[in-house]
Amino acid sequence: MSDVTTSNLLNLFDDLPDAPLPIYAKLKQAITMKISSGEWQTNQRVPSEAEVVKALGVSRMTVNRALRELTAEGYLVRHQGLGTFVAEKKAHSALFEVHNIAEEVAARGHKHHSELLVLEAAKATMEEAMTLGVRTNHGIFRSVVLHFENDLPIQIEERIVNTTLAPDYDKQDFAKHTPYEYLMSVAPMTEGEHLVEAILPNAIECERLQIQGSEPCLQIKRRTWAGDDIVTAARLLHPGSRFQLFGHFGR
Amino acid sequence: MSDVTTSNLLNLFDDLPDAPLPIYAKLKQAITMKISSGEWQTNQRVPSEAEVVKALGVSRMTVNRALRELTAEGYLVRHQGLGTFVAEKKAHSALFEVHNIAEEVAARGHKHHSELLVLEAAKATMEEAMTLGVRTNHGIFRSVVLHFENDLPIQIEERIVNTTLAPDYDKQDFAKHTPYEYLMSVAPMTEGEHLVEAILPNAIECERLQIQGSEPCLQIKRRTWAGDDIVTAARLLHPGSRFQLFGHFGR
């Protein structure tokens, strides 16, 4: 937990795009850059308010605002009497994180495999077009993959993909890599949304998941963006008896 | 878009639990209560900084901080030259966080009310102690609150609370404010975890939620930390037919 040398402070504002920003905002930007560039390491102590005041000749309240807001945003941690430190990590809610079912199963030390049930190129119906934010009849891929954990079904993954953004989706070997892995490689996800519901499965879904019709399922609908475009929309169905969604937020 | 009359301001701090909070925090709390109670309507203009300064005799910077933070949290919208207004609804990013069912219902433009079914002081069982990270027999409060949206049950909220961290939990009027609102005021949440499952409700839960036994429910178990301490653990049960969990991540 070594300190950031005060000498660094003098060039805090150096390689900043000279937008007409308020001082506190420039300070925030300068600090997040130090952190994301790795120059200021996790748990490292950052300059105290007094040091920044002295080095940059700004008011303490201005520095305080920058540091306070960065703390609220999870970049820093502050302890009265001790100082300000680079936070552990910027943890999003893992609950709402996009994950890879294969990795998740592996993380539990279990065996994963999957079966490709459907893979086809098609033209978007009106509903699908709405979901993906494209025009009706725009080219899409549809896939249905059944995932297993220790040979027991754990997830039905129904997915539609924008062909424009992932043109080779239908040429992948989904026994080797999950759809998620391929999509992340061609169009890194920058944004997403989820809708989580408890539903009763229909007959086909029951059969695929090897469960009774009375067993509730967790349904997650998920859309992911790369920039302004929607890459893919998925409907993930998990048997309630074998699946929990765990998440952590804050810090 | 009528104004909030300045006379309201004089009793802004009135029915606040007198926790030892900083002024800006009390102000934030008072304002969110005005909003969630419906006394201050969407798009209504709220008092200007100058008016609050005059009415409450606090500094403008203090008022500014409260309003600025509430704006960042999505409660208010500010326009230079015009004033400050109650925001349309909570932004998605906020819905992500631990939320307040009352606000959520209000955000949909529906009526919320709740019934307090259980409220008792007790000693933690071994399981409860594990959950809260305290010793067995440590003092806790248990509460069960049934929340309604337009007079239809929407959530059973079972909660245990660490008495050390929220000693006045059992003195609150939960018809006025949700447990969440009080807990946030006395021990601002810094971290949390969720566990989401699809389950079948038992007979009592069915009756409380006014649903059939075959209807799946979304169960959310949630623990929230303030610093290193676990403040509260809740089990939230939603009827699947009336509830979706929406989340948004990235950018």
Add this chain to the structure above:
DNA sequence: ATATCCAGCCTGTCTATACAATTAAATCAG
């Protein structure tokens, strides 16, 4: 009547100062 300008209100920011609370380290008493 119409266009222009301006005064007044409001938020946005910055500064300087003050005191409280917390922590760790240094100092002191035994």
Add this chain to the structure above:
DNA sequence: CTGATTTAATTGTATAGACAGGCTGGATAT
């Protein structure tokens, strides 16, 4: 050496004052 006490550093909060910049409505000039 040990334990208690003081001190210094640091963050947390509150205040008063200042000026900039955006918006509106009313006064003014045409």
